[in-house]
Amino acid sequence: xxxxRELLLNRYRDEVPRLDRISExxxxxxxxxxxxxxxxxxxxxxxxASLPPSMRRSPGAAWxxxxxxxxxxxxxxxxxxxxxAFLDPAGGERxxxxxxxxxxxxxKELWHQQWAWxxxxxxxxxxTGPRGPNPRHSPGPRSALPFRLRQHALA
Amino acid sequence: MECMKHFDKQxxxxxxxxxxxxxxxxxxxKRYQLPLFTxxxxxxxxxxxxxxxxxxxxxxxxxxxxxxxxxxxxxSWMFSIAHQKALQWLxxxxxxxxxxxxxxxxxxxxxxxEAGPVDLLIQDEDEAAFGAALxxxxxxxxxxxxxxxxxxFSVAEIAEITAVPPGTVKSxxxxxxxxxxxxxxxxx
Numbered sequence: 001x002x003x004x005r006e007l008l009l010n011r012y013r014d015e016v017p018r019l020d021r022i023s024e025x026x027x028x029x030x031x032x033x034x035x036x037x038x039x040x041x042x043x044x045x046x047x048x049a050s051l052p053p054s055m056r057r058s059p060g061a062a063w064x065x066x067x068x069x070x071x072x073x074x075x076x077x078x079x080x081x082x083x084x085a086f087l088d089p090a091g092g093e094r095x096x097x098x099x100x101x102x103x104x105x106x107x108k109e110l111w112h113q114q115w116a117w118x119x120x121x122x123x124x125x126x127x128t129g130p131r132g133p134n135p136r137h138s139p140g141p142r143s144a145l146p147f148r149l150r151q152h153a154l155a
Numbered sequence: 156m157e158c159m160k161h162f163d164k165q166x167x168x169x170x171x172x173x174x175x176x177x178x179x180x181x182x183x184x185k186r187y188q189l190p191l192f193t194x195x196x197x198x199x200x201x202x203x204x205x206x207x208x209x210x211x212x213x214x215x216x217x218x219x220x221x222x223x224x225x226x227x228x229x230x231s232w233m234f235s236i237a238h239q240k241a242l243q244w245l246x247x248x249x250x251x252x253x254x255x256x257x258x259x260x261x262x263x264x265x266x267x268x269e270a271g272p273v274d275l276l277i278q279d280e281d282e283a284a285f286g287a288a289l290x291x292x293x294x295x296x297x298x299x300x301x302x303x304x305x306x307x308f309s310v311a312e313i314a315e316i317t318a319v320p321p322g323t324v325k326s327x328x329x330x331x332x333x334x335x336x337x338x339x340x341x342x343x
Contacts, residue, residue, distance in 0.1 A: 004304040007282055008193050015202075019192055022210050023184035030217040031177035 169226040184213055187230065190305045191237050197289065197301050198241050208244060212237045230306055235316040238298075288338035296331035299324055 002010070167186065171179035191212060195205040215236050223232050289297060302313045310328070314321040
């Protein structure tokens, strides 16, 4: 005669070795996890070393994420920088033809011509006012009526 | 619920486990590994999943042992973790049970007081019939009777583990016994 408890437990007795392994590895893990003052076992470098990778929990995980984030930000900045250098090789500097100090001879003369022309254009604009929008591109006078009323008026 | 002595008078090294004693943890785990696995197997019937859930239960116990106020209730605490893990797994996988676990919550019949933990003694040759009869119980009834048989938890403890009122637990135990008896009588 057996009690229901024995009967139930006996059904899974074959699984005990595997359960033992789980218990032993978790007991080792618990030693590192709960007993901060007790030394870690010499066989494992980390308290969670005996656990499967999906269950490992390292105290340095937050720091690892911090460094990863920092590396990602700097990587992004570097990529943007390189991309800018590739797309704009001049690096945003003014073309030497606009720098009168470094220019000489014919180039200097050309620059002065351009400068005089620009001054002339600026003066002309000041005198006559801004040119305003191109009439060909202008949408034309707008009706004060809302769209629906306009449609109605047209009908 | 106030602290109460467990029927199993064996002193469990919970205090040592709190200090991180791996030997104490091993004793605790080995004490509960098979009952927990049996409970989960009876509820989920998926071997690999049950191994995972036993492992997760132990891990949760390691991480949250500080929240356990009453050391005598370590067993019911472990089972309540396992129960929650099983429910989470069921919710995640939308397990399709034949009967809802809430089916019998309205019933309020009381369990007879004279029924003890070994109120049902079964012959070796009837093991298969016992297993089959157990399978035919609803999830809630099986859960209640398993907790009662495996660890001899009180009605209050089972109520706490399964998060239902004690009256519901009594009702489930009563119906589980009645149905088991009926199934076994039919078979034997």
